[in-house]
Amino acid sequence: MDLLVTKGGPKNMKTTFLHILEKKLTMMMNTNHIFIKFGSFLASIMFVRAMYEQYLPHRWRGSIYSFLYQYIHRFVTTFSPYLQITVDEYTGERFNRCEAYTTIETYLSEKASEQARRFKGSFVKDGKTLVLGLANNEEVIDEYQGVKVWWKCRKSVSRSQTINIYPGTNEKRHFELTFHGRHRKLISESYMNYILEEGKAITIRKRQRKLFTNIKEQKGPNNNSRWTLWSHVEFKHPASFDTIGMDEAKKKYIMNDLLRFSNAKEYYAKIGKPWKRGYLLYGPPGTGKSTMIVAIANLLEYDIYDLELTTVVDNTQLRRLLIETSNKSIIVIEDIDCSLDLTGKRTPKAEKDKDKGKEIEEDKDKVIRKMKLEPVGERKKSEVTLSGLLNIVDGIWSAVGEERLIIFTTNHIDKLDKALIRKGRMDVHIELSHCCFESFKVLANNYLDLTSHSLFETIKTLLEETKMNPADVAENLMPKSLELDVDTCLQNLVKALQNSKIDDRLKEQRKNEKAKIEEERKAEQEEKANAQKLKNQVESLNKP
Ligand SMILES: Nc1ncnc2c1ncn2[C@@H]1O[C@H](COP(=O)(O)OP(=O)(O)OP(=O)(O)O)[C@@H](O)[C@H]1O
């Protein structure tokens, strides 16, 4: 290249100018050189691509692509300070979804709803609720103890020629977690445990709650395999502590106890006790024992396992039933005194009482209700024993799972074996009794939206004079027509209470009369016995 240098000016200035010019030209030549090199590089790529398209068989392309991707990726990651953990959707057996993947998916779905722009929707709770998850290649940033991590959901499609009978199974998904290498220990141990726990907690929070009942054991096709022992339905019941009529202080105590229990995981671990608690609810019929169980389940968001002991064949089956229960649940045994012979082997109470010839009506009803569930021909004597139940409560119960309640209900606490209800087994004993004025006020508020009324004082006095259970009070408060007529409802209750008072008086009278007759009978018998004794004595004296 020719250079034209102007004359004149000091010599050193000319030299500097030439020097700068030379430098600029060299740079231009270098840039040109780079462009030329880049152009030829592009041409080479195009050439390789054309060859690849034309001559490489289609079936090889996928494997070459993944081969290149793998090596480029490895090359890049060798020099990157960031580390990656991947969690595959399927591990081991092809159709077994990895539990950790599902849990992470749940955890990330919460984050995704705040950060992501593209979502994957799915329906849960029997297809009624839409849950948004992370869409493919969408990124979510999470922070743990001040450390930032990046999550991405990736999908790869298997290029194999195999034909799959399950649609969509050629797609493999995985989560990719990226974090800085200096946090390796924190993320791989502590953070991973944290998200697995959080994910599980979210799953439980969002799940459709269930009411389980035990069904008769079913044999499989070869007569030895067992199918599930529990059947379930969706658990929906509006009862809550707000709607239960009982002493306010007692109600608060129970609620506090329950909430303390559900938040006491660490505490139970510290004192070395399994995270479980037993409740015994006792009181006359219709005082709200079953309603309270529902309120407890709603408060803590637990499932209910309603265990019907009369259909359990033996202790082994009982053990299996308890093993199959899940965490965050309540195992309920209603009317425990009617289900189990507390002297040892269980016998249906109806038979037992018939032998004794002194059936109590309300108990009989309950036993009949239980017995009706089983066809007469199939009715077998259960071999569940009290000791079996105690062993399960202490043994298997303490070893399996956590965050569970066991609740027994009974109308007759005095009939229960002390061993069964001692503290440690049944930690809290709650008595539900006849309707007091405080309970009535809750019911009046529930049923009639009423907090005060001129009849309240009369009702208060009547409630103190007679015993009526909350179920009967509630029934009287219920409007009997479409129009809500508060006065009529309250008057109905007053009438019912007055009738109940008269009934009570009559019952008392009858009881006193019976007692009097019994006393007279005894006195007569005693008199007769004395007369006989005297007669015998006289006879013995008269004998020669
Ligand atoms: N304390 C209460 N507060 C509010 N409602 C109540 C109360 N007690 C009973 N009821 C009402 O009465 C009905 C029957 O109550 P529940 O079945 O809970 O009684 P229970 O004590 O379990 O009786 P049983 O001993 O016969 O099983 C419920 O539907 C509920 O509406």
Ligand SMILES: [Mg+2]
């Ligand atoms: Mg009940």
